[in-house]
Structure formats: C-alpha cells, structure tokens
Amino acid sequence: MCGIVGFVGRQNPVPLILESLKCLEYRGYDSSGIAVLDKGQQLNVVKASGKLQNLVDRLDANLTSDTGEAIQVGMGHIRWATHGAATDANAHPHLGTNRQIAVVHNGIIENYYLLRETLMAEGRQFVSETDTECVAQLVEHLWEKQTEQTLEAFRGVIRETVDQLQGAFALVILNKAFPEHLFVVRRHAPLVVGQRPQAGNQMEYVVASDTVAIIPHTNQVVFLNDDEVVELSPEGMVLMTVAGDILEPKVTIVDASPLQIDKKGYRHFMLKEIHEQPDVIRNSLSGRLLHPEAPIELVASDQSAKAKQLLSQANHLVVIGCGTSLNAGLVGKYFIESLAKVPVSVESAGEYRYREPIIDEHTLVVAISQSGETADTLEAVRLAESKGAKVLTITNREDSTLARESDVVLPVRAGVEVSVCATKSFSAQVVVFYLLGIALAETRNTVDAARLTELKGELMRLPTQLDAYLATAPEPMQDVARQFSHHTSLLFMARGINYPVALEGALKLKEISYIHAEGYSASELKHGPIAMLDDTMPVAAILTPGPLFEKVMTNCQEAKARDARMLAFTSATLDDSMVDMFDAVVPFPDTDELLSPLFATVPLQLFAYYIAEHLGKDVDQPRNLAKSVTVE
Ligand code: M6R
Numbered sequence: 001m002c003g004i005v006g007f008v009g010r011q012n013p014v015p016l017i018l019e020s021l022k023c024l025e026y027r028g029y030d031s032s033g034i035a036v037l038d039k040g041q042q043l044n045v046v047k048a049s050g051k052l053q054n055l056v057d058r059l060d061a062n063l064t065s066d067t068g069e070a071i072q073v074g075m076g077h078i079r080w081a082t083h084g085a086a087t088d089a090n091a092h093p094h095l096g097t098n099r100q101i102a103v104v105h106n107g108i109i110e111n112y113y114l115l116r117e118t119l120m121a122e123g124r125q126f127v128s129e130t131d132t133e134c135v136a137q138l139v140e141h142l143w144e145k146q147t148e149q150t151l152e153a154f155r156g157v158i159r160e161t162v163d164q165l166q167g168a169f170a171l172v173i174l175n176k177a178f179p180e181h182l183f184v185v186r187r188h189a190p191l192v193v194g195q196r197p198q199a200g201n202q203m204e205y206v207v208a209s210d211t212v213a214i215i216p217h218t219n220q221v222v223f224l225n226d227d228e229v230v231e232l233s234p235e236g237m238v239l240m241t242v243a244g245d246i247l248e249p250k251v252t253i254v255d256a257s258p259l260q261i262d263k264k265g266y267r268h269f270m271l272k273e274i275h276e277q278p279d280v281i282r283n284s285l286s287g288r289l290l291h292p293e294a295p296i297e298l299v300a301s302d303q304s305a306k307a308k309q310l311l312s313q314a315n316h317l318v319v320i321g322c323g324t325s326l327n328a329g330l331v332g333k334y335f336i337e338s339l340a341k342v343p344v345s346v347e348s349a350g351e352y353r354y355r356e357p358i359i360d361e362h363t364l365v366v367a368i369s370q371s372g373e374t375a376d377t378l379e380a381v382r383l384a385e386s387k388g389a390k391v392l393t394i395t396n397r398e399d400s401t402l403a404r405e406s407d408v409v410l411p412v413r414a415g416v417e418v419s420v421c422a423t424k425s426f427s428a429q430v431v432v433f434y435l436l437g438i439a440l441a442e443t444r445n446t447v448d449a450a451r452l453t454e455l456k457g458e459l460m461r462l463p464t465q466l467d468a469y470l471a472t473a474p475e476p477m478q479d480v481a482r483q484f485s486h487h488t489s490l491l492f493m494a495r496g497i498n499y500p501v502a503l504e505g506a507l508k509l510k511e512i513s514y515i516h517a518e519g520y521s522a523s524e525l526k527h528g529p530i531a532m533l534d535d536t537m538p539v540a541a542i543l544t545p546g547p548l549f550e551k552v553m554t555n556c557q558e559a560k561a562r563d564a565r566m567l568a569f570t571s572a573t574l575d576d577s578m579v580d581m582f583d584a585v586v587p588f589p590d591t592d593e594l595l596s597p598l599f600a601t602v603p604l605q606l607f608a609y610y611i612a613e614h615l616g617k618d619v620d621q622p623r624n625l626a627k628s629v630t631v632e
Contacts, residue, residue, distance in 0.1 A: 028080025096140025372400020
C-alpha cells in the first residue's frame, strides 16, 4: 500500500518519477505527489488528491528543467490513505516546517501521535493528519540541532529517527543540505534500488517500492533488507545498517520480460488477465509436468534437495495467506488431503500472526501470496519461523520479501497482475498446489500410479480446453451479468473442493461491483443464511458432477422454495426439470472433480467483471483497495 519513488541523476526527474508512479498505481490511488529540488535549490512540491492523472494535470511543465549536466534529485508518492482522508494536504511528500527536509513513506508509523505531540511542543507546525509528517518533522528537528551539519551528522540523524519510529516504513528522504543525495531506509516495507551506469563511472539511481517501477529504467537492482540505509549520489551507493556498519550492495540483474505491463487491447487489465489464464496455467506447468507418466519436477535443480527434504519430513502443512491467496490455499487443502493424505490447515495470516500456533519439526508452513509483500502473511511467516518452522512460499514474485525470507520458493509464473482484483494469480496458485499435492502423493505412494497419470493428463489438457471456453464464454455472460446487476446482495454456494470457489466468486463480486456477496458451503445454508433469502437475494450455485451434486441440487430447491432467483454455474448436464429451476445457467467445461476449480472460477470472474462493467465501476482500481496490502 502506497508506492514510493526516488531519483538521483542528470536528467529531469519529473517524467521518470511519473512513469514509475504509473507502474505503482496498483498500490493505491487516493492521491499522489512529487518533490524536486530546482536549480536555486528550492523544494518544489506538487500534490493532488485522486488518481495520478490529477497530479499530471496539475504539474507545471517548468517544475524542473533538463539541463543534461546538473545533478537532479526528486521523489514521488502514490497513496493508499491510512491516517487522514485523501486530500491534497495529506498527500505526500511531507516536509518539515522549514522546508529543509522532504519525505515520502510507505507503511504506518504506529507511535506517530506521541511523536507529533512532542514535536508540536517543540514548535513544529503540522499541516496534515498523516503519520508520515512526523517523520519529516522529526528528521528536520534533529538536523537543526546538529552543531556540525555534515554527511556524517545526517547519518546520525537518520539513525536517531529510525530508533524513534515504531511500525513499518520504507522512506525516501531528501535534505536540501545535500542537493545531490537521497537517503533511503526500510523496515517491514519493501524497497528496491535500481542503478543505471552513466558515462565517467557515474551512476543514476531509481528507488521504488517494487521492481516493476524500476524495470522501465534499468534491470540492475539491489533489494534492501530491514534496517538498511542507502545513501545515493552520482558518486555511488553507500549501503549500511541503521547502526552504521557499511555493507556491500548485492546487485541482481532482473529479467524484465515478466514485469512488462500492457493491456493488449483489452478494455481492462482484469479482462486481459482473465483471458491470460490458459497461458498462465501452461507456464505454471512448464518444466514441472512434462508427461502424464513422468514424476513432477517441483523446483529447479538447485533447490531440489532442500525441497525434497522439507517435503519428506513434513507431516502437517500449514497454509498461510490472505484474500484470494487464502482461497487458493483452501483448494490446495482439499486436493492435498485427498491425494497425498497429509493434513493441511489453512490459516488467515492476520489471525495466525497473533495466535500461539503449535509448531514442531514436522510442520511445514506453506506461505501463499501473489505479491509476496502482504504484511500479515510476512509477519505470520516470521512468527512461524521464530518457532522453528520451515517455510515453502508459493508466490508470483520471486523478487519479493516473502520469497527472500523462505527456505524454498515455488513461483506461480502468472506474470505481472495489474488489476487489483486477482484472477490469473489464483489459477496459477491452484496449479502449484496441484503440483505440490501430486508430488507429495508420488513420493508417499498414497495413490496408485494410474490415478496420478490420469490426473496429470487432465491437467495437461486443461489449458487448451480453457482456451476454447474463453473464446465463447464472455458474450453470453454479459447478458447474465446484466440480469443480476441490480441486486444488492448475492449468495454463492458450493460443496467440496468448489466451496473455496464460492468464496472466491463472492470476493470478486464484492471488490469490483460493491455488491454485497457471501460464499458458503451449501451445507451451511440451513444453519442461518437461508433466513436472508427472498426474491431480492439471488443464489448462485456451483454444480459439478460427483457425489455432492445431488446435495447441492437439494439446497437449490430449498432456496428456490424461498423465492430466491437462481443462477447455476455448472459443468454437469442438467435435465430439463433441473434447468427450469434456474433463472440462468452458465456452463463450463467438465473435468476431473479435483481439477474443476480451475474451470469453475473463470465464469465467476467473468460474472463479477461484467456486472462491474455494466454498473460503470472502476474495474481495475476499485475504491478503497490496493493490490498489495503492505500494512496490517
Ligand atoms: O499479494 P497477496 O496474494 O498476498 O494478496 C492477498 C490479498 O490482499 C489479495 O488476494 C486480495 O484479496 C485481492 N484483491 C483479491 O482479489
């Protein structure tokens, strides 16, 4: 949540900062702002509430000029509001009272109120309601107390500031006394430094919350760890611990291709990402499932021994995640328990991190996160690690904090997901759980080989079937979506391995259309939710052939008897009397029941998409949300 950018180099920083902020829009879009030092070394700050375009519209073309010679520094911010409404005043960058210091921040300063009181008592004048402003004020306050205003003294100021801050922060700090420098520090919030070599052994630097905002400028990056500080100037990068110990920066060359962002002609990123799912599944399977009769190759050879060891000693998997990732983890539970006979607990990270979990040497934590930066998931994993657990991470971002802190990483390979509403990453996560489950079943001999061959064959065929489905499914879905778009509440129900799909369908609808929706196991209907049903609250049932089909059909009858409008998402062939029960029937391809979530989820994503689009909602950037929830 919130995206920060910094730049040091010999070009106009404004276009570069704007381009990077554009890449970070998924992290928030409540307001944005930019600060640069002009030639007279005045701090120029422009901010605007609302979308990034409002800032672009407000920027004066002469904010700073491209001299091609002088060193220029600047910073930018895109905000997801925590403390204070989405106003111009609360937008970052924030300044000290004397405009000596400018700061952009991602995270939450938990003790901001106390700091603010103390600094106000010292005469500092606050102009915003944010927690961040206290950082700018504190840095400036400490700086003004220095008798010798040297670089070394400012290092001490940063150290002292960090010592006083509680919470999570990634900060870019500008001090007018050092007009060719930026200072960067992180604790529990992501931050990456990109370096771009220039003539004469000089460097340009771009700092950002995420590699996606660096890649347009350079592929050489340094990932920062907690409590590390970086000083950037054209002379180079000085990396040190907050305590002042100098460290050697480790430069990583990142592969730009999976990080490139393009709508490819689709109206929204979400629609594009839904349509990418067959290829995403192919990617996730690639190199891991080569032939139905070949064993699964779960990880690259350099991690293979470690992964094998972790998997062989585990007798309990604890899957930890949030939101859509949590739902994917639930599908994983049904699959792994059914096939590999290993008990799997699925835990909401935000709850787990404050529990006293029971962990022993046979517990394997499976962390699941698209972004790899979700604050609750990170903290839950750290708690488990502190109690001795080993961690296997399933993520779409191999360069994320979560991946770097894990013992083994299983990349899902969905490519950059821009839409806040997760779609293709869910499918990719589910595929990785399938591979994990099959790999466990293979090594433990829990299922006969013929059954595994059958499942692997089905899994390999699935992307082509999904391609065919996506070629025709969207058009009729638009009509179905219109029929249900005026409702204010909707209930999704399913059984077995598709119960998590009902949860996911409800989550999709809520987050992009703002229509209230709940997902239930159909078995729960009579335990409460049925009381809500009447002709204003439709029920969407996910029906797949199998032992629970009749049970869900009975629940549909019960809902129909309460006048609910009925919608079926089904891979079963319904006879005429069954079809008559539903106001609309949306088919999807049939497959092995254990694999059916990969098909069943897609029409639910399309349903949510077309309802939101019909209602004129901001599909890719729904209100109040951010893609990466980096604060708790
Ligand atoms: O990056 P993560 O997978 O850890 O994110 C978890 C949730 O914040 C995320 O899935 C969220 O629920 C999505 N907006 C759902 O579409």
